[in-house]
Amino acid sequence: MDFENANKVPRLRLGFRFQWEPAQNAHVLLYPEGMVRLNESAGAVLSEVDGQRSVADIVATLEKQFPEAGPLMTDVWDFLEDAEQKSWIEFR
């Protein structure tokens, strides 16, 4: 993962809403006529996506939150890249 990507700032694309859904007992991503139930790690990453903080910031926060998980840059970046592919998020 290169320096350039670490500085990118992800944000949810308009029309997507991320929230906790008690009935699902999970974080979900809502979009027109659909919903994805997110697994725990996806939920944890998207919880930090606020359109302000860079990938590096997000990774730092998550590493603090889950110290037992070790370095997270690769995992987080892979997920974010995938999320961009799916048009859930975009980078500034």
Place this chain on the structure above:
Amino acid sequence: MGAAQLGFSGGEPLVRQDLAELIAEARHLGYYSNLITSGLGLTAAKVQAFRDAGLDHIQVSFQASDPELNNAVAGSRKAFEQKLAMARAVKEAGYPMVLNFVIHRHNIHQMIDIIDLCDRLDADYVELATCQYYGWAFKNRAGLMPSHAQLITAEAEVDAYRERLAANGSRMKLIFVTPDYYEERPKACMNGWGSLFLTVALDGTALPCHSARLLPIEFPNVRESGLRSIWYDSPGFNHYRGDSWMPEPCRSCDEKGKDFGGCRCQAYLLTGDADNADPVCSKSSHHDRILAARRAADHATTGLEDLTYRNTENSRLFFRG
């Protein structure tokens, strides 16, 4: 009950003067809210008010790209310019521009023009959907259903356009929904009866799909019972829930978990009995009705002027099957 989505559709939801309030309440309850509008009666100020109230998504429905054609079907000349302006206003308010076009045999040859128009408008998502044949569209099926040849051409055009868009780095997404009359298996209508979806009609009737009202089944009303008992306990919502109601060929079919026997309304309209398999299915003993409609579409001569005029109720059925 775990519902996560709330859609405002119609008719035309904009006739509700308190729409912004309804949106705010939906937001407050944690719903993802979506407005489907013809754009008539919409203003930039209203779009902004809805945005402020927390509306998540807007879709603008069109009938065709050609003002003349649009005029003929929608019955209003001004309709077209107004819609274009509102599509732009939606985007200016920061929403993705989502445009729905109803495609039929009299505009399917204009597909490229329609997509060109969307491209000029800088649309984000474009849905080109052939209508489903219920209500008004069922009565006028011969005048609406594209021929197989038309469909093949249109599909190729859309594919080629998609490639051009990708080559130009455009993010515009094209979704082409073809009529199930040209399939051999039915669509999984509503993801199964009483499985995901509930709609409340203007008079308060709760329905498992937009067109279920045409079925000879009694449906509950939100003025008389709560949503929870409507969803779980009402005979209407339980009528076709699960698969124990299925006769053959669905009963012993290994695909019943996939398509739930198709659309009850289509079964009713084409076979006279809503319990039957959707005749789109090639296993249905009524599949010949579909084949006959396909043949008719190859030879149809019904002009646009022959379509019976729509009232508002019909227009609702026309927009969204």
